[in-house]
Amino acid sequence: MTASDMTRSDLRRQADALGPWFHNIDLGHGIWTAPDHFLGDYPRVKWRRFADAIPADLTGRSILDIGCNGGFYALEMKRRGAARVLGLDSDERYLAQARFAAAHFGYDIEFRNLSVYDLGSLGERFDIVLFMGVLYHLRHPLLALDLIREHVAGDLLVFQSMLRGSRAVEPVAEDYDFWDMDQFERPGYPRMHFVERAYAHDWTNWWIPNQAGIEAMLRASGFAIEAQPEAEVYLCRTAPVPYGPGAVYPARSISEQCGGTR
Numbered sequence: 299m300t301a302s303d304m305t306r307s308d309l310r311r312q313a314d315a316l317g318p319w320f321h322n323i324d325l326g327h328g329i330w331t332a333p334d335h336f337l338g339d340y341p342r343v344k345w346r347r348f349a350d351a352i353p354a355d356l357t358g359r360s361i362l363d364i365g366c367n368g369g370f371y372a373l374e375m376k377r378r379g380a381a382r383v384l385g386l387d388s389d390e391r392y393l394a395q396a397r398f399a400a401a402h403f404g405y406d407i408e409f410r411n412l413s414v415y416d417l418g419s420l421g422e423r424f425d426i427v428l429f430m431g432v433l434y435h436l437r438h439p440l441l442a443l444d445l446i447r448e449h450v451a452g453d454l455l456v457f458q459s460m461l462r463g464s465r466a467v468e469p470v471a472e473d474y475d476f477w478d479m480d481q482f483e484r485p486g487y488p489r490m491h492f493v494e495r496a497y498a499h500d501w502t503n504w505w506i507p508n509q510a511g512i513e514a515m516l517r518a519s520g521f522a523i524e525a526q527p528e529a530e531v532y533l534c535r536t537a538p539v540p541y542g543p544g545a546v547y548p549a550r551s552i553s554e555q556c557g558g559t560r
């Protein structure tokens with residue numbers, strides 16, 4: 299057996315011991331971590347479609363990858379020269395994979411077990427925040443976007459969500475009369491589909507927006523959409539939040555609830 303054969307079998311054994319993987323990471327020596335992924339070479343197939351929309355040189359930039367999973371995007375950010383990359387996930391098994399992959403490539407990336415709901419404890423803003431493939435796994439997706447805007451988003455948000463339903467997007471009126479109900483039937487009206495049990499054999503799917511729905515939620519959380527380089531991917535800049543303090547959390551007064559403004 300050659301030294302290269304030994305490296306190969308050792309890598310395969312280590313990667314398998316940390317599996318199953320969701321991210322298919324090319325470890326070299328002909329070893330991939332999830333070669334049988336149901337979406338193909340995932341997430342590289344998706345990344346290829348929007349990689350050019352992200353700055354190629356991230357020298358000096360700070361990056362937060364929320365829901366980093368096996369670390370695919372964190373690795374790509376480091377490859378572009380980012381000064382600081384912090385990957386967060388709430389699942390220790392994925393964090394172990396991400397740490398292994400980063401160590402394998404010799405990249406200095408920090409990975410921490412932290413939920414998106416606890417972002418306030420970081421006390422730090424980042425030049426680029428990645429929030430990819432997490433929103434529809436959350437029971438409280440708008441709260442997560444609010445917390446990202448409030449605590450960690452410094453400039454650019456790279457966002458991705460599974461989308462279902464119509465791709466039509468109609469302009470949202472400032473207000474609709476109580477008796478005006480037609481918009482709820484139109485495909486381009488913002489909509490979230492609630493998954494009571496499971497979708498795609500995955501009980502962690504809770505809310506799946508249509509395209510108008512996700513765009514409205516991003517705007518409503520204080521993100522201006524600058525580009526949609528891929529069908530499910532949005533590049534957004536932080537913008538002024540379009541609501542006052544009374545609109546978030548349970549703080550609305552009775553008078554505000556009865557017709558007040560946001």
Ligand SMILES: C[S@@+](CC[C@H](N)C(=O)[O-])C[C@H]1O[C@@H](n2cnc3c(N)ncnc32)[C@H](O)[C@@H]1O
Pocket residue numbers: 320341364365366367368386387388389392412413414415429430431432435436458
């Ligand atoms: C579908 S994977 C997406 C992974 C990666 N961001 C991507 O786009 O390929 C969703 C990830 O979000 C993580 N996750 C789920 N709920 C979370 C939460 N409340 N806070 C942080 N991460 C969470 C899961 O553990 C999982 O790694």
